[in-house]
Amino acid sequence: MTVSAHDTMFDLLRSKKQNYSLPREFYNDPDFFKLDMEHVFGKSWIFAGLVCDIPKPGNFFTLSIGDDPLVIVRDDNSEIHAIYNTCRHRGSKVCLEEKGHTAKLVCPYHQWTYNLDGNLLFAGNMGEGFNPADFPLRKANIGIAGGMIFVCLDENPPAFAPFKEAVEPFLKPHALDRAKVAHEITISEKANWKLVIENNRECYHCNGSHPELLNSLLEFDNTDDPRATPEFKALVAKKASDWDALGIAHESTPHNLEFRAVRMPLAEGIHSMTMDGSVACQKLMGDLTDPDMGSMRLLHLPNTWNHFMGDHSIVFRVMPVGPQETLVTTKWIVHEGAVEGVDYDLEKMVKVWNATNHQDRELAENNQLGINSKAYQPGPYAEGAEFGVINFINWYSAHMLGKLFDPAKIQLAAGE
Secondary structure, eight states: OOOOHHHHHHHHHHHOOTTBOOOTHHHHOHHHHHHHHHHTTTTSOEEEEEGGGSOSTTEEEEEEETTEEEEEEEOTTSOEEEEESOOTTTOOOSOOSSEEEOSSEEOTTTOOEEOTTSOEEEOTTOOTTOOGGGOOOOBOEEEEETTEEEEEOSSSOOOOHHHHHHHHHHHGGGOGGGEEEEEEEEEEESSOHHHHHHHHTOOTTHHHHOTTGGGTOOSOOSTTOTTOOHHHHHHHHHHHHHHHHHTOOOSOOOOOSSEEEEEEOOSTTOOSSSSSSSOSBSSOSTTOOOSOOOEEEEEETTTEEEEEOSSOEEEEEEEEEETTEEEEEEEEEEETTOOBTTTBOHHHHHHHHHHHHHHHHHHHHHHHHHHTSTTOOOOBOOTTTTHHHHHHHHHHHHHHHHHHOOHHHHHHHHHO
């Protein structure tokens, strides 16, 4: 009997050595990738974009989660919908552009026409007895937290409220609903999506790879880090006092492996992630009056990490394309009234993370090439420097085991 990828993955996860990287199949096997797309990206809340991506009725953007194309659109009543980008006639994609503005959603194949809420308005030549009300575009679940849009493809999505309630106090000062995208770029990394996330979850590699980033970012993620210096701890205490006085949320959200928000200082005297540490945008986000907001770091697995500063924010979206290909989208966000060349210097704003993204791409791709070798075996994580990677792998392993677990098979095996 052929052992299925489902059973193989389940057995490998159950036998995996704690605090070690995953076996090779998790990073390059097509069938394991299908399981990831089905159970992780098909059943979790996935970061899609921002409310400010679609500020006016008729604005939309598109994305695909595996084989499922979606359009995120703001309707005439300013309500935001996540709609499957699949015509109810013969299945053609309806919106072919990445983003834009439209009065109606019109399928280019046979011109079936839908309202911005997905209801069918017109379908020619369908004859008597055809009821347009029976053929609306299907919708995905949508959740909005502090201006960030998440979607879930599962018919029974996990609770969104705990995340929303925990992170909105952190996002509120940056007023993403009153912001705009200053710049956006998507790069393709020839690496499994988990390698992209693993690379982001540690700064063990930063000293050797990210000189631009370390001009501003302190590699310690909290004062519990065993490598944290007394100077770092003193700076955290000082900034915590300053932020308390301003009513700015900074203490980490309650511990869980799926998401985390915490506000941490940048290096002493540094106000923004720029080469010289000075602000890239003179018009601060939201109603902030002090540029020294450090970096509010927000993680939501499986596909987004973010840095929110006083003058601008940097938002990341990870979308798997194949077992060894991942798209990473980066957006630089500023106050809605900020004017390029007047209030902000775009080249200055994007330089650090453009460099960091390309460095990370090279690291992830080299990691993938090494893992593809028959010589690869799972290796140990550094428990201090790579605790974030351990947390991610533990989250992934627990999530997949929960989805793959089949009580009937376990009982059958126990009886043999």
